[in-house]
Amino acid sequence: MSLFSKIKGCIAFICYFLNTIFWTVPILVFSIVKLIPVAIVQKICSYILDNCATAWISVNNVVESIFHPVRIHITGDRTFSEQEWYMVIANHQSWVDILILQRVFNRKIPFLKFFLKQELIYVPILGLAWWALDFPFMRRYSSAELRKNPKLKGKDIEITRKACEKFKTKPVSVMNFVEGTRFSNAKHHKQQSPFKHLLKPKAGGMAFALSAMGEHINTLVDVTIYYPEQVPSYWQYICGALKDVHVHIHVSDIPHSMRGDYLQDREFKIDFQEQLNQLWLKKDQQLQVLADEAKRKA
Numbered sequence: 001m002s003l004f005s006k007i008k009g010c011i012a013f014i015c016y017f018l019n020t021i022f023w024t025v026p027i028l029v030f031s032i033v034k035l036i037p038v039a040i041v042q043k044i045c046s047y048i049l050d051n052c053a054t055a056w057i058s059v060n061n062v063v064e065s066i067f068h069p070v071r072i073h074i075t076g077d078r079t080f081s082e083q084e085w086y087m088v089i090a091n092h093q094s095w096v097d098i099l100i101l102q103r104v105f106n107r108k109i110p111f112l113k114f115f116l117k118q119e120l121i122y123v124p125i126l127g128l129a130w131w132a133l134d135f136p137f138m139r140r141y142s143s144a145e146l147r148k149n150p151k152l153k154g155k156d157i158e159i160t161r162k163a164c165e166k167f168k169t170k171p172v173s174v175m176n177f178v179e180g181t182r183f184s185n186a187k188h189h190k191q192q193s194p195f196k197h198l199l200k201p202k203a204g205g206m207a208f209a210l211s212a213m214g215e216h217i218n219t220l221v222d223v224t225i226y227y228p229e230q231v232p233s234y235w236q237y238i239c240g241a242l243k244d245v246h247v248h249i250h251v252s253d254i255p256h257s258m259r260g261d262y263l264q265d266r267e268f269k270i271d272f273q274e275q276l277n278q279l280w281l282k283k284d285q286q287l288q289v290l291a292d293e294a295k296r297k298a
Helices: 003-033 039-067 096-105 118-122 126-132 143-148 155-168 185-191 204-216 234-238 266-297
Strands: 071-076 086-090 112-114 173-176 219-226 244-253
Touching: 003 039, 003 126, 003 234, 039 096, 071 096, 086 096, 086 204, 096 112, 096 219, 096 234, 096 244, 118 126, 155 204, 173 204, 204 266, 219 266, 244 266
Parallel strands: 071 244, 086 173, 086 219, 112 173
Antiparallel strands: 219 244
């Protein structure tokens, strides 16, 4: 990586930082106003907060276009609405995935709300912004923790349901990286994943979100992200190392068979996992197609 690229990366990072500070201030102010227990006030604040977040991402996209432009090759479905509720799922390889998704969908669908690990609420500035924007923070308990304290069983599910209840009042896009973690060869080998390019999908979070949202959310947006050269780190990304990325989008109705009691209904749980595995099999095949195309063009 050249010195010039590193300098551009530093300038881009400063621009992102200043833009984040600028928009975090009104986001925090209106999040406090939103605490007033008056429905109309809370609804208006929700719209203002999402508009602030959308503007935040729009400015970030301008910074990208100036300092480290990326060509995003989009295939598949492209018809969306900001007035619809969406469940968005994608494969996960890098923090850059989030930035790519935000660029692809900004101002096309309602602002993306990600399921985040509980620990991320402590990230300076961003953690507060995510909290203010009603991002659902998840705490997953290990088997050892559950054995030690059985009362924790079902706690993460209840948190998911409460978070999704907030999403019923206005259109939203619920984003879920169903692999639960970023792909790596070590994790792939440890899992003995049946997929060539993917980790095993974790069905619980998606199933609970669909159950909590009920009929409010009817459309699934399945996104496949492929980096033709190498999976970039955030630093490589802002320094301009990423030139091209391929994004394939498949939109479908969410079938009734994907709604049910994932915790208590064992038959539904098995069926849901199988349906998600089938989606993941198609995604794995799509990634292979994109990899083969990249090899032919190389």
